[in-house]
Amino acid sequence: MILIKSRDIFQNNDKKLYQIMSNLFIIAAPSGCGKTTLVDALLNNSEHLYLSVTHTTRKPRVGEVDGVNYHFISKTDFKKMILNTEFVEHAEVFGNLYGSSREKIQENLNKNIDVILEIDWQGARQVKANMPNAISIFILPPSKKSLLERLKGRGQDDDETIKNRMSDAENQMKHYDEFDYLVINDIFEDALSNLKTIIHNNENFNKSEFKLEKQVLRHKYLLKELI
Ligand SMILES: Nc1ncnc2c1ncn2[C@@H]1O[C@H](COP(=O)(O)OP(=O)(O)OP(=O)(O)O)[C@@H](O)[C@H]1O
């Protein structure tokens, strides 16, 4: 048996046996649902989790720091990175380009550190296609009304942007059933605790109360309201 420290995410067609020691987690949600706030809390004091910093052509918001919140780059540079196959996934979201660069992801997986990608459903689909063992989690708001209140309450987007994000939310949420787990971000502390359970016990997937099929039954009325 060949033992490697982590799976090589782009050579996983190799038929040799290998032992997987680190995980790639995908977290997606409609804009404003709270995924960044949840992931920040998740990363707090956790040395064994690395959040991949997205490259984007979006302009920075007030308070956002280049290299910390995002790598803010030009469209030309983004397109060069696509041509050089530097992204594990990329997508256009709200008229801007967003992509996850392969280098740091692979570096951390190789160091046996679990990696989190905070991306949209299009990116999630690409990652799952290349790496079916990636663990995907979709986060839903408790209602459309709370989603709107959160987008407004964040105080960082103008009315037009908020309108666009609300009208896209349904399109994003339609893809919840492509994910392994579903979490409802109603009470923040509960959602955080659910995420921690998923991340720390993902080997118990079949028994998890947060796996998609169980959550779909539990939250069927919410799903009807949202989608
Ligand atoms: N459970 C919650 N209850 C109330 N407010 C919340 C909850 N979770 C997050 N929020 C608030 O909702 C707002 C949006 O959260 P956040 O920016 O994390 O969303 P996001 O999903 O990362 O959005 P985007 O995809 O646009 O980056 C923030 O002001 C955050 O404090």
Ligand SMILES: Nc1nc2c(ncn2[C@@H]2O[C@H](COP(=O)(O)O)[C@@H](O)[C@H]2O)c(=O)[nH]1
């Ligand atoms: N496919 C990807 N989508 C991404 C990535 N990083 C963020 N996103 C998506 O963009 C929206 C908007 O983000 P914002 O910071 O401009 O509010 C967010 O909801 C994600 O769905 C990425 O690397 N790849």
